[in-house]
Amino acid sequence: MRLAELQAMFQAGVLAGAEDGAQILESVKNSRQADRTTLFGVYVNAYHARLAEFLAADFPALRALIGEEAFDALADAYIGAQPSRERNARWYTTRLPDFLRESEAWRDDARAIDLALFERALTDAFDAPDAEALPIEELAAFAPEQWPRLSFAFHPSLILLELETGTIATHEAAMEQQELPPRGEGRGHVALWRADLDSVHCELEADEFMALSLAMEGHAFGDICQMAAFRDHSDASPERLAQMLTGWFQEGLVVGAEAGEDG
Amino acid sequence: MSRPAPLGHGLGLRPIYYDEILSTRPAVDWFEIISENYMTGGGRPTAMLERVRADYPIVMHGVAMSLASTDPLDFDYLRELKTLAERVEPAFVSDHLAWTGVHGVTLHDLLPIPYTEEALAHVAERVMRVQDFLGRRLVVENASTYVAFRESEMSEWAFVNELARRADCLLLLDVNNVFVSSFNHGFDANAFIDAIDPDRVAQFHMAGHTDNGTHRIDTHDQPVCDEVWALYERARRRFGAVSTMIERDDNFPPFEELLAELGHMREIAAHIDAESARSAA
Numbered sequence: 001m002r003l004a005e006l007q008a009m010f011q012a013g014v015l016a017g018a019e020d021g022a023q024i025l026e027s028v029k030n031s032r033q034a035d036r037t038t039l040f041g042v043y044v045n046a047y048h049a050r051l052a053e054f055l056a057a058d059f060p061a062l063r064a065l066i067g068e069e070a071f072d073a074l075a076d077a078y079i080g081a082q083p084s085r086e087r088n089a090r091w092y093t094t095r096l097p098d099f100l101r102e103s104e105a106w107r108d109d110a111r112a113i114d115l116a117l118f119e120r121a122l123t124d125a126f127d128a129p130d131a132e133a134l135p136i137e138e139l140a141a142f143a144p145e146q147w148p149r150l151s152f153a154f155h156p157s158l159i160l161l162e163l164e165t166g167t168i169a170t171h172e173a174a175m176e177q178q179e180l181p182p183r184g185e186g187r188g189h190v191a192l193w194r195a196d197l198d199s200v201h202c203e204l205e206a207d208e209f210m211a212l213s214l215a216m217e218g219h220a221f222g223d224i225c226q227m228a229a230f231r232d233h234s235d236a237s238p239e240r241l242a243q244m245l246t247g248w249f250q251e252g253l254v255v256g257a258e259a260g261e262d263g
Numbered sequence: 264m265s266r267p268a269p270l271g272h273g274l275g276l277r278p279i280y281y282d283e284i285l286s287t288r289p290a291v292d293w294f295e296i297i298s299e300n301y302m303t304g305g306g307r308p309t310a311m312l313e314r315v316r317a318d319y320p321i322v323m324h325g326v327a328m329s330l331a332s333t334d335p336l337d338f339d340y341l342r343e344l345k346t347l348a349e350r351v352e353p354a355f356v357s358d359h360l361a362w363t364g365v366h367g368v369t370l371h372d373l374l375p376i377p378y379t380e381e382a383l384a385h386v387a388e389r390v391m392r393v394q395d396f397l398g399r400r401l402v403v404e405n406a407s408t409y410v411a412f413r414e415s416e417m418s419e420w421a422f423v424n425e426l427a428r429r430a431d432c433l434l435l436l437d438v439n440n441v442f443v444s445s446f447n448h449g450f451d452a453n454a455f456i457d458a459i460d461p462d463r464v465a466q467f468h469m470a471g472h473t474d475n476g477t478h479r480i481d482t483h484d485q486p487v488c489d490e491v492w493a494l495y496e497r498a499r500r501r502f503g504a505v506s507t508m509i510e511r512d513d514n515f516p517p518f519e520e521l522l523a524e525l526g527h528m529r530e531i532a533a534h535i536d537a538e539s540a541r542s543a544a
Contacts, residue, residue, distance in 0.1 A: 001414055002381065003331075003333055003376070003377070003379070003381055003382050003385060004333035004365070006377060006412070006414065007332065007333055007362060007365045007374075008365055008366065010374065011364060011365055011366070011368060011370065014370055015368070015370075026413075027377075027412050027413050027414060028410045028411070028412060028413070029410070029411045029412070029413055031411070031447055031448060031449060031477075031478065032449045033476075033477040033478065034447075034477035034478050036410065038477060038478070039409045039410045039447070039478060040409075040410055042409040042410075042478065042480060043370075043372060043374065043409065043410070046372055046480075047370050047371070047372060050371050050372065051371065054371075083368045083370075084364075084368065084369045084370070084371060085367050085368060085369065086369060087299075087327045087329075087337055087340045087363075087369055088299045088302060088303065088327060088340075089299070089371050090299070090300075090303050092371070125306075126306050126307065127303040127304045127305065127306040127307070127308055127309075128304050128305060128306060129304040129305045130304070130305030130306065130309065131305075156304070156305075157306070194306055197306060197307040197310055198307070
């Protein structure tokens with residue numbers, strides 16, 4: 001048998017999840033102590049166990065929320081539906097929140113989906129690329145008339161989420177192995193990023209969430225003030241936006257600023 | 264052809280030990296990283312590596328090159344690896360004589376190959392291309408295996424030696440893997456050690472494994488067992504001073520326990536060197 005054929009057959013046997021009856025067994029020898037089914041089973045079991053371990057490591061709070069049995073069933077379903085195409089194991093679990101949203105069994109469980117989104121964001125922020133924070137003093141380089149045309153680049157770790165209220169409290173309780181709080185009502189906004197090498201987060205008011213979202217999309221300072229989405233908020237004003245911008249600088253979220261061409 | 268100068272006795276750099284390593288600067292000669300753990304972007308992994316790198320030589324050891332796969336080589340992966348190597352300036356870059364998947368799928372495991380002439384030609388050609396791309400010699404490790412194929416036409420050690428010769432690569436002799444595979448397939452571990460070309464061996468790995476009765480699994484979650492220490496002694500006599508490290512990837516003990524294992528390794532090496540010096544005198 002050619003190497004390519006052997007590898008395809010071996011992989012099919014592992015992905016099928018059961019060593020019994022795998023076609024590759026015809027090429028595998030029994031050892032003195034163990035039959036070939038047991039030996040091939042080492043790879044079958046390791047594959048499933050390893051991927052389940054990745055999921056458990058990246059979503060510990062989700063596991064606490066839905067319970068071990070349900071999490072194991074979810075892991076089985078995810079692994080069955082999603083053979084890894086990532087060379088680096090780090091990325092294998094990334095699609096779990098989307099998988100929940102698409103799955104009949106989970107799509108109506110907003111609490112579980114939002115907790116999974118939050119945990120994925122924590123992981124993504126943790127090892128996102130590095131970037132130097134821009135000191136706020138750098139803004140002095142821009143003339144006042146350039147300010148409306150200023151747009152900003154943000155730290156690659158910054159992620160904004162809209163989540164069910166109580167998601168963070170649930171996460172914290174789960175990580176401290178405390179009793180989980182009751183489900184919250186309504187939805188809120190959260191920013192996550194990395195500070196001092198750890199993932200951190202804070203809740204955002206709706207107007208700041210909107211302004212930061214627009215700024216991250218590359219809209220200029222002046223445009224954001226004009227945008228209907230921002231102006232829908234009663235306290236929206238250039239002063240309020242300037243106050244937010246100062247906060248973003250203080251948190252080290254801004255890593256670049258440039259003034260676009262006039263008009 | 265000359266072997267690289269030995270780095271001494273090292274350990275794996277694992278996140279659980281970052282703080283201890285940086286605060287105590289232990290007497291470890293060098294650290295080995297799992298390359299893929301530092302190919303993700305930035306943040307703590309990158310920052311910790313830079314700090315450790317300031318004081319210790321580093322070796323990059325990968326698990327995802329998939330050298331024996333019949334899929335095309337993944338040059339996106341190799342580019343990232345090369346970028347990391349340019350930053351870290353490691354003493355060696357290594358990966359395994361194994362494949363991790365085909366048809367674009369990754370099983371995140373080091374999968375076995377049949378030891379055939381076809382596989383040998385295939386892997387040798389890929390090692391040469393990787394070496395050309397990285398601009399450095401690759402160090403290739405013998406993996407632990409749990410199945411042996413009817414298709415095999417030669418022993419693992421004959422395959423490994425011939426691969427090193429054809430590709431002009433170096434070898435990472437994983438002593439624990441030799442032991443695990445010898446148990447699982449019923450070959451003589453000493454014969455494996457005795458057959459490997461000494462000029463090619465740049466590094467040893469030591470590790471613990473799990474004894475499942477009918478077979479043993481390379482789990483890296485136990486101390487090195489007596490049989491593997493005995494095999495190390497044989498390898499150390501045959502190959503001389505070679506960069507050697509202990510891999511521990513699960514069931515992590517206090518760092519002092521790993522240092523104690525490293526101390527044991529140093530004692531064995533010192534004993535052999537003293538013996539050699541006496542017999543030379």
